Amino acid sequence: MSSLPPECHQLLVSGYILGNLSSAEALLFEEMLSENPDLIEEISQMQQTLDSVYNPPEIAPPADLRDRLLATATAQNTTIVTVKTSTKNLDTATSKSKLAGILGAIALFAIALLGFNNYRLWRIANTADVVTASNKRTYLLRGENLSQTVEANLVVSENLNATLIANNLPSLPPEKVYALWTVVGKNVPYTTDEKGAILTAVFQVDATGNFSREIAVPQPHLEPKAIKKMAITVEDISAPQAHTGSIFISTQ
Amino acid sequence: MPSEPLSHSSEVEPLQSDADLFLLLQEGQTDTLGILYDRHAGLIYGIALKFLGNRSEAEDLVQDIFLILAKKCSYDPKRGSLRTYIAILTRSRALDRLRSRSRKQSQLRRQSLAESAKVLSKSPLENIAQLERSQEVKSALEQLSTKEQEVLTMAYYQGLSQSEIAKQLNLALGTVKSRSRRGLLKLRQALNNIRRES
Numbered sequence: 001m002s003s004l005p006p007e008c009h010q011l012l013v014s015g016y017i018l019g020n021l022s023s024a025e026a027l028l029f030e031e032m033l034s035e036n037p038d039l040i041e042e043i044s045q046m047q048q049t050l051d052s053v054y055n056p057p058e059i060a061p062p063a064d065l066r067d068r069l070l071a072t073a074t075a076q077n078t079t080i081v082t083v084k085t086s087t088k089n090l091d092t093a094t095s096k097s098k099l100a101g102i103l104g105a106i107a108l109f110a111i112a113l114l115g116f117n118n119y120r121l122w123r124i125a126n127t128a129d130v131v132t133a134s135n136k137r138t139y140l141l142r143g144e145n146l147s148q149t150v151e152a153n154l155v156v157s158e159n160l161n162a163t164l165i166a167n168n169l170p171s172l173p174p175e176k177v178y179a180l181w182t183v184v185g186k187n188v189p190y191t192t193d194e195k196g197a198i199l200t201a202v203f204q205v206d207a208t209g210n211f212s213r214e215i216a217v218p219q220p221h222l223e224p225k226a227i228k229k230m231a232i233t234v235e236d237i238s239a240p241q242a243h244t245g246s247i248f249i250s251t252q
Numbered sequence: 253m254p255s256e257p258l259s260h261s262s263e264v265e266p267l268q269s270d271a272d273l274f275l276l277l278q279e280g281q282t283d284t285l286g287i288l289y290d291r292h293a294g295l296i297y298g299i300a301l302k303f304l305g306n307r308s309e310a311e312d313l314v315q316d317i318f319l320i321l322a323k324k325c326s327y328d329p330k331r332g333s334l335r336t337y338i339a340i341l342t343r344s345r346a347l348d349r350l351r352s353r354s355r356k357q358s359q360l361r362r363q364s365l366a367e368s369a370k371v372l373s374k375s376p377l378e379n380i381a382q383l384e385r386s387q388e389v390k391s392a393l394e395q396l397s398t399k400e401q402e403v404l405t406m407a408y409y410q411g412l413s414q415s416e417i418a419k420q421l422n423l424a425l426g427t428v429k430s431r432s433r434r435g436l437l438k439l440r441q442a443l444n445n446i447r448r449e450s
Contacts, residue, residue, distance in 0.1 A: 014433035018407055019332025019340075020414050026330040047335055049440040051295070053389050054409050055339055056302045058294030061314055066289055069315050073282045073322050212319070214312060 004032070013039065017046045064161070068214060071136060072163045075153050076212070137221075139230045141249045150249060154180070154230055156221050164201055166211040172234060177202050178211075179235045179245070183228045184220050193243050197231070202240045271329035277322055285322055292335060293318075296342045303346035313349065317342055340411040388450075392442035400435035407432045 012029050015021045021029055033039055135158050142151035152166040164180060172178065181197040184190055192198055198218045205211045220226040231250035235242065268276075270291065273284040296317050300310035317338060321327070327337045393401060406412045406420070407428075418428045 010437050011430070011433045014436045015429065016331070017333050017336055018432055018436060019336050020407070020429055020432065021331040023331075026328075030330065043333075046436065046440055047333055049443055050336065050408060050436060051339075052443070053393065053439055054405075055295060056298045059298040059301055061293050061297040061311060062307075065311055065314060066286065066293070069289060069318050070282070070286055072315060073285050073319060076319065076322070214315070 009039070010042070013043050013046050016043065017050055064157075064159075068157065068161065068163060071155050071157065072165065072212065075138070075155050075163065075165055137224055139251050141230060141232060141251055152180075152232060152249065154217075156217055160217050160219070160221055162215050162217045162221070164203070164211070164213055164215050166203070166205060166209075166232075168209045169205045169211070171205060171207065171209060175237050176234055177204055177237045177240055178248070179233050179240045179243070180215075181231045181233065181243070182218055182220055183231055183250075184226050185228050188220075188226060190218070190220055190226070193241070195243055196228075197243060199241050199243070200230075202235070270334040274321065274327065274329055274334055278324070282322060285318060288321065288334075289318060292338055295335065296338060299339060299342045300346055303343065304349060309349065313342065313345055316345060336408065340408065343409065344411050388443060388446050391446055392439050395442040396435050396438055400431055400438065403428055403432045404435045404439075 009032060012021070012025060012032065015025060016029055137156045139154040139156070140151065141154070150168050150170075152164065152169070154162055154164050156162040166178070169178065179199060180201040180203070182200045183195075183197045184192060185196040186192065188196070190198065198220065200217055201213075201215045203211050203213065229251045231247045233243065233245035233248055235245045268284075268287070270288065273288050276284045277288070293314060296314045297310055300313040301307065304310050304313065320341065321338070327334060396404070403417060403421070406417045407414070412420070414425055414428050414432075417423070417432075418425045421428070423431075
Protein backbone atom coordinates (compact mmCIF):
# COMPACT_ATOMS: atom_id res chain seq x y z
CA MET A 1 0.00 0.00 0.00
CA SER A 2 2.68 2.47 0.94
CA SER A 3 4.01 2.16 -2.62
CA LEU A 4 0.87 3.80 -4.00
CA PRO A 5 1.49 7.32 -5.30
CA PRO A 6 -0.02 10.07 -3.08
CA GLU A 7 -2.53 10.98 -5.76
CA CYS A 8 -3.90 7.44 -5.74
CA HIS A 9 -4.42 7.74 -1.99
CA GLN A 10 -6.28 10.98 -2.47
CA LEU A 11 -8.41 9.63 -5.28
CA LEU A 12 -9.40 6.67 -3.13
CA VAL A 13 -10.35 9.05 -0.33
CA SER A 14 -12.35 11.06 -2.83
CA GLY A 15 -14.08 7.91 -4.06
CA TYR A 16 -14.92 6.91 -0.50
CA ILE A 17 -16.44 10.29 0.24
CA LEU A 18 -18.46 10.12 -2.96
CA GLY A 19 -19.52 6.57 -2.11
CA ASN A 20 -18.35 5.04 -5.36
CA LEU A 21 -15.57 2.64 -4.37
CA SER A 22 -15.62 -0.76 -6.02
CA SER A 23 -15.25 -3.89 -3.87
CA ALA A 24 -11.55 -4.14 -4.66
CA GLU A 25 -11.01 -0.45 -3.98
CA ALA A 26 -12.89 -0.75 -0.70
CA LEU A 27 -10.44 -3.45 0.42
CA LEU A 28 -7.52 -1.31 -0.67
CA PHE A 29 -8.96 1.68 1.15
CA GLU A 30 -9.45 -0.34 4.31
CA GLU A 31 -5.88 -1.55 4.19
CA MET A 32 -4.62 1.92 3.50
CA LEU A 33 -6.48 3.34 6.44
CA SER A 34 -5.27 0.66 8.83
CA GLU A 35 -1.69 1.44 7.84
CA ASN A 36 -2.09 5.18 8.07
CA PRO A 37 -4.65 6.42 10.63
CA ASP A 38 -3.63 10.00 9.85
CA LEU A 39 -5.70 9.65 6.71
CA ILE A 40 -8.77 10.17 8.86
CA GLU A 41 -8.04 13.86 8.91
CA GLU A 42 -7.75 13.90 5.15
CA ILE A 43 -11.05 12.07 4.83
CA SER A 44 -12.65 14.57 7.16
CA GLN A 45 -11.38 17.49 5.06
CA MET A 46 -12.68 15.91 1.89
CA GLN A 47 -16.09 15.44 3.48
CA GLN A 48 -16.12 19.06 4.62
CA THR A 49 -15.31 20.15 1.06
CA LEU A 50 -18.30 18.28 -0.29
CA ASP A 51 -20.51 19.64 2.49
CA SER A 52 -19.45 23.23 2.01
CA VAL A 53 -19.98 23.20 -1.74
CA TYR A 54 -23.22 21.29 -2.09
CA ASN A 55 -25.05 21.45 1.21
CA PRO A 56 -26.85 24.36 2.84
CA PRO A 57 -25.65 25.44 6.30
CA GLU A 58 -26.50 23.07 9.10
CA ILE A 59 -29.52 24.07 11.16
CA ALA A 60 -30.17 22.69 14.60
CA PRO A 61 -33.55 20.91 14.71
CA PRO A 62 -35.99 21.62 17.56
CA ALA A 63 -34.64 20.35 20.87
CA ASP A 64 -37.41 17.80 21.41
CA LEU A 65 -37.00 16.12 18.02
CA ARG A 66 -34.18 13.92 19.28
CA ASP A 67 -36.33 12.50 22.08
CA ARG A 68 -39.25 11.93 19.76
CA LEU A 69 -37.04 10.11 17.27
CA LEU A 70 -35.51 7.86 19.88
CA ALA A 71 -38.95 7.06 21.32
CA THR A 72 -40.21 6.14 17.87
CA ALA A 73 -37.14 4.04 17.08
CA THR A 74 -37.44 2.19 20.37
CA ALA A 75 -41.15 1.58 19.85
CA GLN A 76 -40.56 0.33 16.33
CA ASN A 77 -37.79 -1.96 17.49
CA THR A 78 -40.11 -3.44 20.11
CA THR A 79 -42.90 -3.75 17.59
CA ILE A 80 -40.70 -5.56 15.10
CA VAL A 81 -39.71 -8.11 17.75
CA THR A 82 -43.34 -8.65 18.72
CA VAL A 83 -44.47 -9.18 15.15
CA LYS A 84 -41.61 -11.57 14.41
CA THR A 85 -42.51 -13.70 17.41
CA SER A 86 -46.16 -13.75 16.44
CA THR A 87 -45.38 -14.77 12.87
CA LYS A 88 -43.13 -17.58 14.06
CA ASN A 89 -45.85 -18.94 16.30
CA LEU A 90 -48.35 -18.82 13.49
CA ASP A 91 -45.94 -20.58 11.13
CA THR A 92 -45.34 -23.36 13.65
CA ALA A 93 -49.03 -23.82 14.20
CA THR A 94 -49.63 -24.02 10.48
CA SER A 95 -47.00 -26.67 9.93
CA LYS A 96 -48.53 -28.78 12.68
CA SER A 97 -51.91 -28.95 11.16
CA LYS A 98 -52.75 -29.18 7.49
CA LEU A 99 -56.40 -28.98 8.38
CA ALA A 100 -55.87 -25.65 10.07
CA GLY A 101 -54.23 -24.41 6.88
CA ILE A 102 -57.16 -25.48 4.78
CA LEU A 103 -59.59 -23.89 7.20
CA GLY A 104 -57.48 -20.78 7.17
CA ALA A 105 -57.62 -20.62 3.39
CA ILE A 106 -61.39 -21.00 3.49
CA ALA A 107 -61.62 -18.32 6.15
CA LEU A 108 -59.41 -15.95 4.16
CA PHE A 109 -61.71 -16.42 1.18
CA ALA A 110 -64.61 -15.60 3.45
CA ILE A 111 -62.88 -12.46 4.61
CA ALA A 112 -62.50 -11.28 1.06
CA LEU A 113 -66.23 -11.67 0.63
CA LEU A 114 -67.10 -9.90 3.81
CA GLY A 115 -65.32 -6.72 2.81
CA PHE A 116 -63.95 -3.94 4.91
CA ASN A 117 -67.09 -3.14 6.85
CA ASN A 118 -66.98 -6.56 8.46
CA TYR A 119 -63.42 -6.58 9.77
CA ARG A 120 -64.68 -6.93 13.30
CA LEU A 121 -66.38 -10.22 12.45
CA TRP A 122 -63.19 -11.98 11.44
CA ARG A 123 -60.97 -10.52 14.07
CA ILE A 124 -60.29 -13.40 16.37
CA ALA A 125 -58.44 -11.67 19.13
CA ASN A 126 -58.11 -8.20 20.45
CA THR A 127 -55.63 -7.46 23.18
CA ALA A 128 -54.40 -4.15 24.41
CA ASP A 129 -52.44 -2.41 27.06
CA VAL A 130 -51.49 1.00 28.39
CA VAL A 131 -47.97 1.52 29.64
CA THR A 132 -46.68 4.58 31.41
CA ALA A 133 -42.92 5.14 31.46
CA SER A 134 -41.33 8.36 32.72
CA ASN A 135 -43.23 11.16 30.99
CA LYS A 136 -44.50 9.01 28.14
CA ARG A 137 -47.69 6.99 27.92
CA THR A 138 -47.97 4.18 25.41
CA TYR A 139 -51.27 2.82 24.18
CA LEU A 140 -51.04 -0.56 22.52
CA LEU A 141 -53.86 -1.46 20.19
CA ARG A 142 -53.52 -5.01 18.96
CA GLY A 143 -55.49 -7.70 17.27
CA GLU A 144 -54.96 -10.63 15.00
CA ASN A 145 -56.61 -11.62 11.81
CA LEU A 146 -56.19 -15.13 10.54
CA SER A 147 -52.79 -14.59 9.02
CA GLN A 148 -50.86 -12.04 11.02
CA THR A 149 -50.67 -9.68 13.96
CA VAL A 150 -52.34 -6.34 13.48
CA GLU A 151 -51.33 -3.57 15.82
CA ALA A 152 -50.81 0.08 16.47
CA ASN A 153 -48.84 1.96 19.09
CA LEU A 154 -49.54 5.47 20.25
CA VAL A 155 -46.71 6.97 22.28
CA VAL A 156 -47.86 10.19 23.93
CA SER A 157 -45.24 12.51 25.34
CA GLU A 158 -45.53 15.90 26.98
CA ASN A 159 -47.22 18.87 25.32
CA LEU A 160 -49.75 16.64 23.53
CA ASN A 161 -47.20 15.40 21.02
CA ALA A 162 -47.44 11.76 20.09
CA THR A 163 -46.14 9.17 17.67
CA LEU A 164 -48.57 6.84 15.98
CA ILE A 165 -47.12 3.64 14.53
CA ALA A 166 -49.24 0.99 12.86
CA ASN A 167 -48.11 -2.37 11.57
CA ASN A 168 -49.68 -4.92 9.27
CA LEU A 169 -52.97 -3.12 8.86
CA PRO A 170 -54.76 -4.18 5.67
CA SER A 171 -54.54 -1.70 2.81
CA LEU A 172 -57.82 0.07 2.27
CA PRO A 173 -59.63 1.09 -0.89
CA PRO A 174 -58.87 4.67 -1.97
CA GLU A 175 -62.16 5.97 -0.60
CA LYS A 176 -61.49 4.62 2.91
CA VAL A 177 -59.16 5.75 5.70
CA TYR A 178 -58.28 4.59 9.16
CA ALA A 179 -59.39 6.91 11.95
CA LEU A 180 -57.84 7.00 15.41
CA TRP A 181 -60.24 8.01 18.17
CA THR A 182 -59.70 9.16 21.72
CA VAL A 183 -62.78 7.84 23.53
CA VAL A 184 -63.72 9.79 26.66
CA GLY A 185 -67.43 9.04 26.91
CA LYS A 186 -70.29 11.47 27.24
CA ASN A 187 -71.01 14.12 29.88
CA VAL A 188 -67.39 15.15 30.07
CA PRO A 189 -65.95 18.67 29.75
CA TYR A 190 -64.69 17.98 26.24
CA THR A 191 -66.24 18.35 22.83
CA THR A 192 -66.97 14.86 21.54
CA ASP A 193 -69.12 13.26 18.88
CA GLU A 194 -72.28 11.31 19.64
CA LYS A 195 -70.24 8.27 20.58
CA GLY A 196 -68.20 10.15 23.16
CA ALA A 197 -65.12 10.10 20.94
CA ILE A 198 -62.70 12.70 19.62
CA LEU A 199 -61.22 12.27 16.16
CA THR A 200 -57.47 12.18 16.78
CA ALA A 201 -55.85 11.18 13.50
CA VAL A 202 -56.76 10.02 10.03
CA PHE A 203 -54.32 7.92 8.08
CA GLN A 204 -53.72 5.36 5.38
CA VAL A 205 -51.09 2.67 5.50
CA ASP A 206 -48.44 2.07 2.87
CA ALA A 207 -48.31 -0.95 0.58
CA THR A 208 -46.82 -3.07 3.35
CA GLY A 209 -49.54 -2.10 5.79
CA ASN A 210 -47.40 0.18 7.91
CA PHE A 211 -47.70 3.78 9.02
CA SER A 212 -45.65 6.06 11.26
CA ARG A 213 -46.11 9.74 11.96
CA GLU A 214 -45.98 12.42 14.59
CA ILE A 215 -49.43 13.62 15.52
CA ALA A 216 -50.97 16.04 18.00
CA VAL A 217 -53.41 14.45 20.42
CA PRO A 218 -56.40 16.24 21.97
CA GLN A 219 -56.66 17.87 25.39
CA PRO A 220 -57.88 14.81 27.38
CA HIS A 221 -54.39 13.30 26.99
CA LEU A 222 -53.22 15.84 29.58
CA GLU A 223 -55.44 13.91 32.00
CA PRO A 224 -55.00 10.26 30.97
CA LYS A 225 -57.60 9.07 33.49
CA ALA A 226 -60.23 10.77 31.36
CA ILE A 227 -59.47 8.45 28.46
CA LYS A 228 -61.60 5.32 28.34
CA LYS A 229 -59.95 3.79 25.32
CA MET A 230 -58.11 4.46 22.11
CA ALA A 231 -59.68 2.93 19.05
CA ILE A 232 -59.19 2.67 15.31
CA THR A 233 -62.07 2.45 12.88
CA VAL A 234 -62.38 2.44 9.10
CA GLU A 235 -64.17 5.51 7.76
CA ASP A 236 -65.09 7.17 4.47
CA ILE A 237 -62.30 9.47 3.34
CA SER A 238 -64.81 12.20 2.58
CA ALA A 239 -66.17 12.33 6.12
CA PRO A 240 -64.10 10.43 8.68
CA GLN A 241 -65.57 12.60 11.42
CA ALA A 242 -68.96 10.94 10.80
CA HIS A 243 -67.68 7.99 12.84
CA THR A 244 -69.82 5.40 11.12
CA GLY A 245 -67.30 2.53 11.11
CA SER A 246 -67.11 -0.19 13.73
CA ILE A 247 -64.09 -0.49 15.98
CA PHE A 248 -61.31 -2.34 14.19
CA ILE A 249 -58.77 -2.50 17.01
CA SER A 250 -58.69 -0.74 20.35
CA THR A 251 -57.23 -0.71 23.80
CA GLN A 252 -59.27 -2.65 26.31
CA MET B 253 -14.52 -2.04 7.61
CA PRO B 254 -12.82 1.32 7.29
CA SER B 255 -12.79 3.50 10.33
CA GLU B 256 -14.85 6.26 8.94
CA PRO B 257 -13.93 9.71 10.17
CA LEU B 258 -15.94 11.32 12.87
CA SER B 259 -17.80 13.81 10.82
CA HIS B 260 -18.95 16.12 13.52
CA SER B 261 -19.34 16.47 17.25
CA SER B 262 -17.32 13.44 18.17
CA GLU B 263 -16.90 14.22 21.86
CA VAL B 264 -19.58 11.81 22.98
CA GLU B 265 -18.07 8.68 21.49
CA PRO B 266 -14.66 9.64 20.17
CA LEU B 267 -13.66 6.07 19.34
CA GLN B 268 -16.67 5.06 17.31
CA SER B 269 -16.85 5.92 13.64
CA ASP B 270 -20.11 6.49 11.81
CA ALA B 271 -19.63 3.15 10.09
CA ASP B 272 -19.20 1.34 13.42
CA LEU B 273 -22.27 3.03 14.86
CA PHE B 274 -24.28 2.19 11.77
CA LEU B 275 -23.40 -1.49 12.05
CA LEU B 276 -24.32 -1.52 15.74
CA LEU B 277 -27.60 0.17 14.87
CA GLN B 278 -28.32 -2.49 12.29
CA GLU B 279 -27.81 -5.08 15.01
CA GLY B 280 -30.57 -3.45 17.02
CA GLN B 281 -28.59 -1.18 19.33
CA THR B 282 -30.92 1.79 18.99
CA ASP B 283 -28.97 3.85 21.53
CA THR B 284 -26.36 4.46 18.81
CA LEU B 285 -29.02 6.34 16.89
CA GLY B 286 -28.69 9.23 19.35
CA ILE B 287 -24.98 9.63 18.58
CA LEU B 288 -25.58 9.55 14.84
CA TYR B 289 -28.38 12.05 15.34
CA ASP B 290 -26.05 14.42 17.18
CA ARG B 291 -23.57 14.23 14.33
CA HIS B 292 -25.84 14.58 11.35
CA ALA B 293 -29.25 15.96 12.34
CA GLY B 294 -28.16 19.54 11.58
CA LEU B 295 -27.17 18.56 8.05
CA ILE B 296 -30.41 16.70 7.40
CA TYR B 297 -32.61 19.39 8.90
CA GLY B 298 -30.78 22.08 6.91
CA ILE B 299 -31.32 20.24 3.63
CA ALA B 300 -34.92 19.33 4.47
CA LEU B 301 -35.82 22.87 5.44
CA LYS B 302 -34.25 24.30 2.32
CA PHE B 303 -36.20 21.98 0.05
CA LEU B 304 -39.51 21.77 1.86
CA GLY B 305 -39.65 25.26 3.36
CA ASN B 306 -41.77 23.96 6.19
CA ARG B 307 -40.50 23.21 9.68
CA SER B 308 -43.05 20.52 10.43
CA GLU B 309 -42.37 18.61 7.22
CA ALA B 310 -38.63 19.05 7.68
CA GLU B 311 -38.83 17.54 11.17
CA ASP B 312 -40.86 14.69 9.77
CA LEU B 313 -38.23 14.05 7.12
CA VAL B 314 -35.40 14.10 9.67
CA GLN B 315 -37.22 11.38 11.57
CA ASP B 316 -37.81 9.38 8.41
CA ILE B 317 -34.15 9.46 7.46
CA PHE B 318 -32.94 8.24 10.84
CA LEU B 319 -35.62 5.56 10.99
CA ILE B 320 -34.49 4.34 7.57
CA LEU B 321 -30.97 4.05 8.97
CA ALA B 322 -32.32 2.11 11.92
CA LYS B 323 -33.97 -0.40 9.62
CA LYS B 324 -32.33 -2.19 6.76
CA CYS B 325 -31.02 0.22 4.18
CA SER B 326 -28.75 0.06 1.19
CA TYR B 327 -25.79 1.89 2.74
CA ASP B 328 -22.53 -0.07 2.53
CA PRO B 329 -20.05 1.32 5.09
CA LYS B 330 -17.12 -0.18 3.19
CA ARG B 331 -17.74 1.75 0.03
CA GLY B 332 -18.60 5.23 1.15
CA SER B 333 -19.20 7.70 3.93
CA LEU B 334 -22.45 7.63 5.86
CA ARG B 335 -22.75 11.39 5.79
CA THR B 336 -22.72 11.43 1.98
CA TYR B 337 -25.30 8.65 1.89
CA ILE B 338 -27.52 10.56 4.31
CA ALA B 339 -27.28 13.83 2.39
CA ILE B 340 -28.19 12.16 -0.91
CA LEU B 341 -31.03 10.24 0.70
CA THR B 342 -32.41 13.39 2.32
CA ARG B 343 -32.45 15.34 -0.95
CA SER B 344 -34.06 12.40 -2.73
CA ARG B 345 -36.80 12.01 -0.11
CA ALA B 346 -37.39 15.76 0.01
CA LEU B 347 -37.90 15.81 -3.75
CA ASP B 348 -40.29 12.86 -3.46
CA ARG B 349 -42.33 14.88 -1.00
CA LEU B 350 -42.31 17.92 -3.25
CA ARG B 351 -43.46 15.78 -6.15
CA SER B 352 -46.19 14.31 -4.01
CA ARG B 353 -47.32 17.79 -3.09
CA SER B 354 -47.15 18.87 -6.68
CA ARG B 355 -49.55 16.19 -7.77
CA LYS B 356 -52.11 17.88 -5.60
CA GLN B 357 -51.26 21.46 -6.35
CA SER B 358 -49.89 22.58 -9.66
CA GLN B 359 -48.51 25.73 -8.13
CA LEU B 360 -46.29 23.67 -5.87
CA ARG B 361 -45.22 21.62 -8.83
CA ARG B 362 -43.54 24.67 -10.26
CA GLN B 363 -41.88 25.20 -6.92
CA SER B 364 -40.70 21.60 -6.91
CA LEU B 365 -39.08 21.93 -10.32
CA ALA B 366 -37.48 25.19 -9.31
CA GLU B 367 -36.17 23.61 -6.12
CA SER B 368 -34.74 20.62 -7.89
CA ALA B 369 -33.02 22.87 -10.41
CA LYS B 370 -31.35 24.87 -7.69
CA VAL B 371 -27.86 23.70 -6.98
CA LEU B 372 -26.12 26.56 -5.33
CA SER B 373 -28.85 29.11 -4.93
CA LYS B 374 -28.54 31.88 -2.41
CA SER B 375 -31.46 32.71 -0.18
CA PRO B 376 -32.05 36.27 1.05
CA LEU B 377 -32.11 34.82 4.53
CA GLU B 378 -28.60 33.51 4.38
CA ASN B 379 -26.30 35.40 6.63
CA ILE B 380 -23.08 37.21 5.81
CA ALA B 381 -20.88 34.26 6.71
CA GLN B 382 -22.80 32.12 4.29
CA LEU B 383 -22.42 34.74 1.57
CA GLU B 384 -18.68 34.86 2.16
CA ARG B 385 -18.53 31.10 2.03
CA SER B 386 -20.50 31.10 -1.18
CA GLN B 387 -17.93 33.38 -2.75
CA GLU B 388 -15.21 30.92 -1.78
CA VAL B 389 -17.21 28.05 -3.18
CA LYS B 390 -17.96 29.93 -6.38
CA SER B 391 -14.28 30.66 -6.91
CA ALA B 392 -13.37 27.05 -6.19
CA LEU B 393 -15.98 25.72 -8.57
CA GLU B 394 -14.69 27.98 -11.33
CA GLN B 395 -11.44 26.05 -11.21
CA LEU B 396 -13.25 22.86 -12.23
CA SER B 397 -14.08 22.07 -15.83
CA THR B 398 -17.73 22.12 -16.81
CA LYS B 399 -17.61 18.35 -17.23
CA GLU B 400 -16.23 17.84 -13.75
CA GLN B 401 -18.87 20.10 -12.25
CA GLU B 402 -21.56 18.29 -14.17
CA VAL B 403 -20.54 14.83 -12.98
CA LEU B 404 -20.13 15.96 -9.36
CA THR B 405 -23.54 17.61 -9.35
CA MET B 406 -25.19 14.56 -10.83
CA ALA B 407 -23.44 12.17 -8.44
CA TYR B 408 -23.72 14.03 -5.19
CA TYR B 409 -26.42 16.64 -5.53
CA GLN B 410 -28.84 14.72 -7.71
CA GLY B 411 -27.89 11.36 -6.23
CA LEU B 412 -27.61 9.55 -9.56
CA SER B 413 -25.69 6.28 -9.64
CA GLN B 414 -22.45 6.03 -11.58
CA SER B 415 -24.11 3.88 -14.22
CA GLU B 416 -27.00 6.33 -14.59
CA ILE B 417 -24.55 9.17 -15.10
CA ALA B 418 -22.54 7.11 -17.57
CA LYS B 419 -25.69 6.40 -19.53
CA GLN B 420 -26.95 9.97 -19.52
CA LEU B 421 -23.61 11.45 -20.53
CA ASN B 422 -22.69 8.58 -22.83
CA LEU B 423 -19.43 7.99 -20.96
CA ALA B 424 -17.59 4.89 -19.77
CA LEU B 425 -18.23 4.03 -16.12
CA GLY B 426 -14.55 4.42 -15.32
CA THR B 427 -14.55 7.91 -16.80
CA VAL B 428 -17.47 8.94 -14.60
CA LYS B 429 -15.73 7.65 -11.50
CA SER B 430 -12.38 9.22 -12.20
CA ARG B 431 -13.92 12.51 -13.29
CA SER B 432 -16.01 12.85 -10.14
CA ARG B 433 -13.11 11.87 -7.88
CA ARG B 434 -10.70 14.26 -9.56
CA GLY B 435 -13.34 16.96 -9.45
CA LEU B 436 -13.75 16.62 -5.68
CA LEU B 437 -9.99 16.50 -5.20
CA LYS B 438 -9.58 19.71 -7.22
CA LEU B 439 -12.34 21.36 -5.24
CA ARG B 440 -10.58 20.60 -1.98
CA GLN B 441 -7.28 21.90 -3.27
CA ALA B 442 -8.90 25.03 -4.68
CA LEU B 443 -10.72 25.77 -1.42
CA ASN B 444 -7.52 25.25 0.55
CA ASN B 445 -5.66 27.65 -1.75
CA ILE B 446 -8.37 30.28 -1.54
CA ARG B 447 -8.50 30.10 2.25
CA ARG B 448 -4.73 30.26 2.49
CA GLU B 449 -4.64 33.39 0.33
CA SER B 450 -7.43 35.20 2.16
